[in-house]
Amino acid sequence: MNIKICGICRKKDLLTCENTSADLIGFINIERSQRLVKTGKIKDLTSSMKDQNKAVLVIEPENMADAQERIENTGLMKVQLHSLSTEDIIKLKKHYQTKNKQNKCIDPVKKYKSDLTVIRALGLSEKLNSQKIREIQDFARVCDGLLFDSEIEGKTGGTGRHIPLETATEAAKIAKNCNPDLKLFLAGGMNKNRIESELKTLDNFFDFVDVNSGVEDEPGVKNTAKIKDLMEIKVI
Known part of the structure; x- marks a missing residue:
């Protein structure tokens, strides 16, 4: 099980x-978040990383130009x-397409490969309705990954609430059916106890679990012992 x-x-x-x-490792640049880190500080933090490819910039841009500015200011390519809509994501990925590489494949899943890795967060509630199913399918076709998190008043992230496992796995099946290469993340109140108790199912349906408040003493202050304890799951 991979851990973010x-x-x-x-x-x-x-x-x-x-x-x-x-x-x-995720760095949140969203104004409403209790874990907001400004782009300048993110660049400072990530500049000393052993492997900057592990860094993920978490943003809620107003538009494509806003997204580009934050990407450029941090230098992060995940x-x-x-x-952002599927149309904006397609444009964003095209903007960062590898130069001198021609991809004539008409498959919409493979058409938008680029140097930018895009994970789209999608909020889930107790049950999936037809609108949510279409949303999952649409984003699965154009993104590199989907992150399922609990949704409150249309907003995802930082809720600390669990998504029912049955709902999460149903969403995972729908997404993978559209794009088998898609990386799937599960967030929402994840901690070591929940991951261990549901490890087999999580491992079967998801590529990553996303942990935030589950290893904190308070918002933005991680607990070293909790992180070390969590990472023991990787050697089970």
Whole structure:
């Protein structure tokens, strides 16, 4: 099971994540978040990383230009989007397409490969309705990854609430049917106890679990012992 630890605000916590071999490390640049880190500080934190490819920029841009500005200001090429339409994501990925590479494949899933890795966060509630199913299918076709999180008043991220596992796995099946290469993340109140109790199912349906408040003493302040304890799951 791959583990993404999100909401890093301090150098100390970043070093702990790196030293315990977290697979991905998230930095949140969303104004409404209690774990907001400005782009300048994100660049400062990530500049010293052993492997900057593990860094994920978490943003909720107003538009494509806003997204580009945040990407350029941090230099990070993995983004977790909590906004933007499929059309904007296609344009964003095309903007960062590898130069001198021609891809004539007409398959819409493979057409938009680029240097930018896009993970789109999608909010789930107790049950999936037809609108949510279409949303999952649409984003699965154009993104590199989908992150399922609990949704409150149309907003995802930082809720600390669990998504019912049955609902999450149903969403995962729908997404993979559209794009078998898609990486799937599950967030929402994830901690070591929940991951261990549901490990077999999580491992079967998801590529990553996303942990934030589950390893904190308070928002933005990670607990070193909790991170080390969580990462023991990787050697089970």
